[in-house]
Amino acid sequence: MAGRRDGLLMRGGSGGSSFRGSPIAFAIGVGILFGCVFAFLFPRGLFALPAAARRANMSIRSLQISSFPCESPERINMLKTELATLSEKNAELKEQVRKLSMKIQLSEQGKDQAEKQFLTLASQHKAGPFGAVKGLRTNPTVLPDESVNPRLSKILEKVALQKELIVALANSNVREMLEVWFENIKRVGIPNYLVIALDDETESLCKSKDVPVYRRPPDNRIDSVGKIGTNHAVSGLKFQILREFLQLGYSVLLSDIDIVYLQNPFDHLHRDSDVESMSDGHNNMTAYGYNDVFDEPSMGWARYAHTMRIWVYNSGFFYIRPTLAAIELLDRVAYRLSHESRSWDQAVFNEELFFPSHPGYDGLHAAKRTMDIYLFMNSKMLFKTVRKDAQLQKLKPVIIHVNYHPDKLPRMKAIVEFYVGGKQNALDPFPDGS
Numbered sequence: 001m002a003g004r005r006d007g008l009l010m011r012g013g014s015g016g017s018s019f020r021g022s023p024i025a026f027a028i029g030v031g032i033l034f035g036c037v038f039a040f041l042f043p044r045g046l047f048a049l050p051a052a053a054r055r056a057n058m059s060i061r062s063l064q065i066s067s068f069p070c071e072s073p074e075r076i077n078m079l080k081t082e083l084a085t086l087s088e089k090n091a092e093l094k095e096q097v098r099k100l101s102m103k104i105q106l107s108e109q110g111k112d113q114a115e116k117q118f119l120t121l122a123s124q125h126k127a128g129p130f131g132a133v134k135g136l137r138t139n140p141t142v143l144p145d146e147s148v149n150p151r152l153s154k155i156l157e158k159v160a161l162q163k164e165l166i167v168a169l170a171n172s173n174v175r176e177m178l179e180v181w182f183e184n185i186k187r188v189g190i191p192n193y194l195v196i197a198l199d200d201e202t203e204s205l206c207k208s209k210d211v212p213v214y215r216r217p218p219d220n221r222i223d224s225v226g227k228i229g230t231n232h233a234v235s236g237l238k239f240q241i242l243r244e245f246l247q248l249g250y251s252v253l254l255s256d257i258d259i260v261y262l263q264n265p266f267d268h269l270h271r272d273s274d275v276e277s278m279s280d281g282h283n284n285m286t287a288y289g290y291n292d293v294f295d296e297p298s299m300g301w302a303r304y305a306h307t308m309r310i311w312v313y314n315s316g317f318f319y320i321r322p323t324l325a326a327i328e329l330l331d332r333v334a335y336r337l338s339h340e341s342r343s344w345d346q347a348v349f350n351e352e353l354f355f356p357s358h359p360g361y362d363g364l365h366a367a368k369r370t371m372d373i374y375l376f377m378n379s380k381m382l383f384k385t386v387r388k389d390a391q392l393q394k395l396k397p398v399i400i401h402v403n404y405h406p407d408k409l410p411r412m413k414a415i416v417e418f419y420v421g422g423k424q425n426a427l428d429p430f431p432d433g434s
């Protein structure tokens with residue numbers, strides 16, 4: 001069949017004038033005839049050949065068994081009806097696509113932000129009864145765009161599970177911590193993780209230890225930070241690098257290196273928000289938000305002003321879904337970090353996530369969720385509270401992030417001894433703070 005196609009193509013170029021009565025015309029005729037025969041035998045096309053063969057095989061067998069005198073007219077009728085339904089469906093789909101693109105056009109012309117959102121949310125609903133109504137919090141994911149980074153796309157196809165994976169950035173400054181990091185990930189049996197190596201040394205370390213690694217193509221701006229970068233500078237990079245992962249359609253659990261994995265975090269995510277993050281809070285109130293009353297006695301009757309407070313999300317461990325709101329967040333943070341010399345990435349991350357729209361400012365409309373502070377635990381929780389409480393000690397966290405302490409490596413090792421090795425006094429030598 002392919003041979004016939006090639007032949008036609010070649011001849012198309014030279015044939016032309018001597019069409020009538022030439023061997024070429026004869027060959028074309030034979031080709032068309034073959035085409036008709038094939039079209040009848042394999043109505044679904046040649047690529048469905050095995051399936052077609054099986055069906056033909058079945059027909060032959062049913063012929064033998066039930067000895068129908070002739071099956072062909074029935075089959076033709078069946079195929080005709082099938083064809084008719086298919087073209088109906090096709091027309092319906094085309095109509096839907098037309099309507100959708102009209103809506104998109106309309107929304108692009110619209111001046112009003114709310115109108116834009118409304119139109120992209122397709123259909124309108126009546127509000128249900130009391131207590132049965134829920135606003136939208138899970139945004140739709142973007143259409144994956146492989147062209148953004150085909151090489152990374154190939155890697156992710158292999159490494160990711162259910163379109164999600166852990167991603168960490170590392171350079172050789174954190175070599176020892178990185179080893180503790182991936183050894184625990186391996187011990188827990190998490191297959192879907194990837195190290196973004198910012199230098200050769202880190203890349204070869206990962207390769208020698210069979211750790212999935214990705215080395216970005218050289219980018220002067222980013223690589224100079226990566227090579228000599230302090231922790232904070234590297235933190236700024238990740239927002240730019242993460243964008244590609246989301247554009248490729250993957251959800252990322254971004255992870256710092258100073259984290260000990262004790263269970264598989266993918267078994268403990270809710271996946272209902274654009275951003276699901278661990279908290280810097282040290283108890284339920286500070287982590288999940290509370291009403292902080294500000295007192296101004298001189299105001300007399302109105303001396304109490306109520307305020308909303310919440311401890312920041314930790315930008316070193318969060319799960320981010322591939323949605324427009326999430327990508328907008330990354331862009332906003334990356335933009336501000338590259339334009340404000342003295343801002344800290346975690347503060348910027350939280351401001352963009354939480355500050356509402358106000359005069360002169362459009363806030364981000366992203367859904368967020370605070371992770372369970374006993375499962376996704378920071379080191380202040382562990383050293384100030386959990387290790388001193390007989391009940392809380394028995395809990396098995398999913399991860400512990402040594403974010404509150406500068407002596408990260410020894411504390412990480414002690415955490416492993418305590419939770420994995422069962423050494424009851426492993427945490428004792430360390431003070432609550434630093």
Ligand SMILES: *[C@@H]1O[C@H](CO)[C@@H](O)[C@H](O)[C@H]1NC(C)=O
Nearest residue numbers: 050052053054055057058061
């Ligand atoms: C056709 O049927 C025979 C026996 O019924 C079977 O052995 C053979 O594998 C079938 N061929 C195909 C292509 O399904």
Ligand SMILES: *[C@@H]1O[C@H](CO)[C@@H](O)[C@H](O)[C@H]1NC(C)=O
Nearest residue numbers: 283284285287288372373374
């Ligand atoms: C914190 O919240 C969790 C979950 O809501 C609850 O089980 C726990 O008892 C709370 N702890 C305290 C100290 O209030």
